[in-house]
Amino acid sequence: xxxxxxxxxxxxxxxxxxxxxxxxxxxxxxxxxxxxxxxxxxxxxxxxxxxxxxxxxxxxxxxxxxxxxxxxxxxxxxxxxxxxxxxxxxxxxxxxx
Numbered sequence: 001x002x003x004x005x006x007x008x009x010x011x012x013x014x015x016x017x018x019x020x021x022x023x024x025x026x027x028x029x030x031x032x033x034x035x036x037x038x039x040x041x042x043x044x045x046x047x048x049x050x051x052x053x054x055x056x057x058x059x060x061x062x063x064x065x066x067x068x069x070x071x072x073x074x075x076x077x078x079x080x081x082x083x084x085x086x087x088x089x090x091x092x093x094x095x096x097x
Contacts, residue, residue: 015029015030015031015032015033016028016029017029017030017034017059017060019050019060021062026060028059028060030052030059034052034054035054036052036053036054037050037051037052037053037059038050038051038052038053039051039072041070041072043066043070046063046064046065046066047061047062047063047064048061048062048064049061049062056092
């Protein structure tokens, strides 16, 4: 059984985000502060997308053949607010990815 483990590291006060997937660190540089990040798991198509939820831009995408249940986990580095919204309609731009 292959496990998919993805870590996403937003760095406060900068425009750098890091994604760690299968031991490979990928840097994503953005030009503006991201207030809302979207995460889309398309289980049947084997896609996991992180995107700018306000502009509809994909930040990072992973392809993986899912064979077991997916269990998301979220944590904050320091005190703050984390709001999770589920069951939202699929954005148009994601349908084209």
